[in-house]
Amino acid sequence: MSKITIKNVAEKAGVSVTSVSRVLNNRGYISDDLRSKVMEAIDELNYTPNEIARSFYKSETKSVALIVPTIHNPFFSELAFYIERELSKDGYHLYIGNSLNDSVNEREYLKMLKEQRVDGMIVGSHNIEMEEYDKITGNIVSVERKINDEIPMIESDNYLGGKLATEKLIQQGCRKIICISGSQTIDSPASNRVIAYSDVMQKNNLKEQIVEIPFAERADEKHRRVKEIFTSKIDFDGIFADDDILASYAINEAEKFNRKIPEDLKIIGFDGTNLMQDLFPNLVTVVQPIEKIAQKSVEVLLQLIKHEQVESLYTLPVKLNK
């Protein structure tokens, strides 16, 4: 089964490769007779153009890469799902790279741009220095990571989310609200969730209590830390968890410690992936518009690829799910 090329088709049809190329791309003038001869040859040989050769010639791969910390993580897998779906509408294919929050990996994936394997890149992971990104040329958009002034960022309105959650807890009577934070770095707009919490607490003259649990920590370790909150002497009647998985740990521990939700304890999470809302129907959470984030990321990236002008920041609205 050696590969059939355009040349074989041309020979079979008794025409030039140019003509075959013309019918393939529907470009220029082609007589009906020639077209049908070519079509027939294509059919008989069961020919499909070599896309790598095309990519090579056109310096355009119709491929995009998405870098995430890990694709196993409801937020990123949902994001990836929608991004792939959007891209496929325009005939693009999607590569996935798991940075594992390691700069070495991130750098490796970023290289795909320079190697011209992809036409663009969407990064939802940020572990290398800004200066390094400054040196990278190529089409990049970032999702929920501030990289530098050159790279457009798509984010949720994290501040609003933190505000809505905290205000809701207060409005429902909570006074001792703990914020469990994934403690993103300052580069991460997610840190605004905690800032909003602080602002709202201060405005209401309530005491802030922030527990930081690094995002990159292992799941069991994160769970242990959440449990510690329950075993500690800290008094609390509300929890604002920076993401839904942390919230689920809290829900889990609340049950073990016989604290009824929402009567004895109110919990609000963040992210609102379909999966987490599905698995925890009672979960109150700040819903990020993941599908819209995906759409916007793709839209902006495709604009960059087409050398169109884009904004440097897109902030999308969030809302409480109940």
Added chain:
Amino acid sequence: MSKITIKNVAEKAGVSVTSVSRVLNNRGYISDDLRSKVMEAIDELNYTPNEIARSFYKSETKSVALIVPTIHNPFFSELAFYIERELSKDGYHLYIGNSLNDSVNEREYLKMLKEQRVDGMIVGSHNIEMEEYDKITGNIVSVERKINDEIPMIESDNYLGGKLATEKLIQQGCRKIICISGSQTIDSPASNRVIAYSDVMQKNNLKEQIVEIPFAERADEKHRRVKEIFTSKIDFDGIFADDDILASYAINEAEKFNRKIPEDLKIIGFDGTNLMQDLFPNLVTVVQPIEKIAQKSVEVLLQLIKHEQVESLYTLPVKLNK
């Protein structure tokens, strides 16, 4: 920022492109002097070889595609994670395609093989006819889908899983055990989970009760169906759910219907993704060796790519998590 090519490097270094290629690939004889001149030029120009040109010449892309029903689904996102990690060890990149259980999409992704965009494909989705696959040439392995005799399959020991789960429930005293099944088609080895359930039930002279809930159904619809089991007149003291998400719905409904787990009702799920075990620490489930499945899939695919001999079936062991 026009692209730097090997020619620019050659000119800068005052040598031929052949020589540059030689130092790039570390092939043939190169004097130290020449090598260092070339290295210097590469550095100064900040040159990276165009991988598409390489792929084109070598007819080898160092890319693989994974087709799944949807990447947002803990099982597949975890599988994708491990597959990507394995592939990257050998310098391969991974494309993801969501078939959405639609043959049109599946066919579209499969085309990537013929277009020579990828060196191989891992399919965890199967919605087109076997005859169509028969006509496809290219390196393919399938995960948990029986496609045809040509295509190697990697599967869990689904029968064993169903057996372990059902026996465990019986051993713990259950007599009226419902099996909630994702009702995979016959092509799917997952159907063996249910077959094992039936066998064990029959052997113990217990009445089978199978509730089928199509895998492709929407989440809320699936949840509704599980709820129906609780509202119906059916009497049951155990549930074997074909996958953990269904199990989680059952857990959820059990709580609403005040049926204590495991006192009043025992539930065992299937899949055992890290995520689900993490989110539901009490979940009893048949753990598929997802990481091993990924490793084996990649191993076999790379063997195919290297034209090595492979088996047609690899069945990997499963176990109960508690």
Added chain:
DNA sequence: TTGAAAGCGCTAACAG
């Protein structure tokens, strides 16, 4: 030890 030249499969001037 190095270079010239061919060619991977395709598209696009350019000519006719």
Added chain:
DNA sequence: CTGTTAGCGCTTTCAA
């Protein structure tokens, strides 16, 4: 309307 030819960036004979 159709064909000839060059060339995309790279690797690899083949010669020197």
